[in-house]
Amino acid sequence: MAFLSILVSALLLLLPSRGSSAVAAAAAFASGSAAIGEGGAGEEDFSEALLLKPLPDRKVLAHFHFETGAPETPSYGRHHRLFPKSIAQLVKKFHIQEMELSFTQGRWNYESWGGFEPIASSNAKPPGVELWAVFDVPPDDVDASWKNLTHSLSGLFCASINFLESSTAYAAPEWSFRPGPGSLRYGTLPREAVCTENLTPWLKLLPCRDKAGISSLMDRPSIYRGFYHSQRLRLRSVKTSSDGTHSSIILEQTLTVVLHPNIQKTSTVNYGENKLQPSWSMSSLFGRKIGGTCLLAKSSNVYLQLDWDLVRELKHLQNGNQELGVESIMEESFLSNPAFVLSDEPDKVINEVNSRSEGSSAILYEFSVRKHSDLGPFDLGFTWKTPIVWSCPQLPLRVSRFLMGSGNERGAIAISLRSTRVREGLTNAQAMGESCKLDVNVFQVVPWYIKVYFHTMKVFVDGKPIAVSDIIEKIHVSPSEDKVSPGVLEMILKLPCSVDSAGFTLEFDKGFLHIDEYPPDANQGFDIPPAVITFPNFHVKMHFGEDNSSKQSAVLSRFEDNIPVRSYTEVLLVPLTTPDFSMPYNVITITCTVFALYFGSLLNVLRRRVNEEERFLKSKDKRSSPLSRLRSKLSTKLGGKPVVTSQSSARSSSFISLKLILKIILVAGIAIAWQYFSE
């Protein structure tokens, strides 16, 4: 029965049906029959969600979240109902315990889009491709597994992830990137271009692809028009049986985009000095509406999140209105308020239960797609009525990284941490007294052609240089080896909480590569992967009250995960000296000419003796043997020609041939010896 249902759903999904309702109906049939067939626990499930959030800088964040779970299923064998088979095979073959792959375009703006929140911590990724994986294999086999994995993923996602195979491209951080045991490998490709060719295979992993449900919003032009685009795939496999043969896998796919709402719809009326935020709807953001639900999904929700700072501003506004005497209902959920209007009534309002010091907390409005799309295509609209200025939750320290120095020989990397002062209340509350310390965990991978001198590390706190040992609690360095491995720097900085700014610099020499090692367009420069800064003291975690709303939705349960705040620095572009690519032959011939000149002139000096040469020439006639003299006399008499020259040349040629043979034997001997020793 299960086979039948898979067959039917697969067939129907392949049909080129424009209207999603047909697919939905078919899928409903398939899922229904599957449910009858399987029943009980241990079912594969799929849930989808879209989280929308207005950002302070007039943009909108859209966060798609799809989660597929494949519990331990001995009955299925190698087959799956919802879970993508290719991923399951990947996990089984390479014994992946955990893996994360992200394709990102654009840079996450930590200042205006927030840093201290779950989405920023787990979905703000460095540009290009980032891949890390934890393997459940013996330590010796980890590298082989990694190499195979990169090749498989490269084929699966149409990206050059296979460049991460080279040992110069990946690192094995011990504790700074991710705490906990396991054989972790980490690699980034900052230069990788991300486009629809990477999105399409990613969508293929979804049971409904982009034909139905929330994923049908993904209109390629509007997604890639955004300011930030990050497509992520995360795998977690949990061993359930003791012998390790069966494991349940959770596949989490997220797409985070920051979009700018279409301007023409917003009213141009200015309220004072503040401009009104642009109003938006799903159709104006994506150019599409949610037509129907993906019936294979267990839950399919759209959320609208209001930041706690925005909530606080709204409360202020409401209180102000009340003081002015305007009739308004004081409501926690702001369903009717003077600031904005929602086009649809939310099914549920979820308040974050948080202990933030300001006393306000974030609000989430939940819209069930299934309920709303009954009447027609679902299109959530958000219209501002009053201009409001708010800010996003900031990181404890704002991190930036830059290059110092000039020229093509050397330089220095500097990482600067500046306090945002926003978290001050929190940090003070967290640890009273002067012993308060702020931990900063730095993980930096440096390619081998950036030869870092770790002994030149200088640390500055509040502009004053201080001893390295005073501030670095723990440091682990694995220096780069030419053409073999990148340099890895892991360290924990312990900064006083009152710190205003801190920074450290590392000097480096730029390496010189072989002509074949330069990538195409070498003059553009080389990228240094971003440093990963983690704040282990701070965790992003949202609590959603006692009602079990978060249990139903995967995205909310992800928000409740206790993960440390993490941020990435900028990618640095280092110009390296490039050789003359066009003329290796000239270089080879010039160098060889120099060597030949040296050799020839030295040989000449050694062989020639000014006085003795004349003597030699004089004695030459005397020295020639009586036989040859006789012969020459004879020949001159017979032929009347001087044969002496020809005779001497013949002699010399025979001599040369003997020399030549000796030389050949010598060279052959050297070659054999080389062969022997090189083996």
Add this chain to the structure above:
Amino acid sequence: MEERQTTSSTATKPKTGTTKQKRARSGFWRWLVASVAFRLALVYLPRNLRLSTRPEVATPLTSIRRLAEGYWLKQSAMSPYAGSMYHGSPLLLLILGPLAVKRIEGQPEHLLCSLLLVIADIFNAMLIRAIGQSLQKAYAQHLEALDLFNLSEESRMLPSGDIAALVYLWNPFTIVACVGLSTSPIENLAILLALFGACKGLVPLAAFGWVLATHMSLYPAILIIPIILFLGYGPDAPPRKLLPQRSYRTCGSSPSSDQYCKTEDVTDLLELRILFSWRRVSQFLLWTFIWGIYFLFLCDISVKQYGGLSEMFKRTYGFILTVKDLSPNIGVLWYFFAEVFDFFRDFFLIVFHVNILFMMLPLAIRLKHRPGFLAFVYLAISSMFKSYPSIGDSALYLGVLALFVNELAGK
């Protein structure tokens, strides 16, 4: 060819006063002090010249920054050879490492290292001077033995030792290498110790210098031939065939032939004296063996926990021979290997290194009676064709060249 010119033209040398020489002696010390003062002035210069980062001065083998990095790695309980930073001797790291890192408040960076290198430079100059003096003495002795003493008074010869020492000290290359904190003055010190020991017949010292120099930079290994010739033939033997020639000529040209033909016997005796002394050579080889074992033992102790001797040889000699670092220097190998096709890399590595070795034997045959000059030629060739040449190497062979100032002057 200089020796031929010298021997043939000593008769026409003009006479000069001896007081002049005395003045030159005192002048030498003055110039030596001045050169040290000049170096110290450069070290204390308020504006950092940043000479230690110049590619001409600091090759991957001689750079003090790499040495400091190796020391840092060692202090952090890692192998100093981890990564591709340090490629020098572990013993040098023990001596120079603490000095390179130590910083005295209010004093320029790497002050102790600079002082050590200045001292090494002074030692080098003194060794060159001693070598020059002993060479000159041996030369004079030979002329005396050839009965040309009246023509070869010391006063007529330039004090080649003093001149060479001053040329070494005031060579801008030497000064830059010293102030630029390259370790080449120390490598030069080992080479000069070996040559000095060989010149004076101090077999253990010669063996020590040779083993140390080879340990530090591999290329001085070829100096074993001049050292053996030094020890075997003495500092400066005239070409053997010139002796009978010369005596024959004097014998034949003189009017009273019966009196002068006795000298022929004397020169025969002399010829016997300059026969190759195998005893000292075997002593040298024995001492080389002892010092070699000793150095290997010391290195083994210091690198035992970091992969042992094989790792050390791979990271030092292997790095030198395979030319892995393609950063620019004053040689040609980096330029060549940055562009050559990978397929031919091994072939050209062999060709370029064989170029140094190839001329060794012919030169040794040709110049076996002048081991000092042979050593100079070897030094010049190896410092031109070594994989990471620096101006410190050039400074050495230019200094040694000045030892032959009399011959170069055409006297």
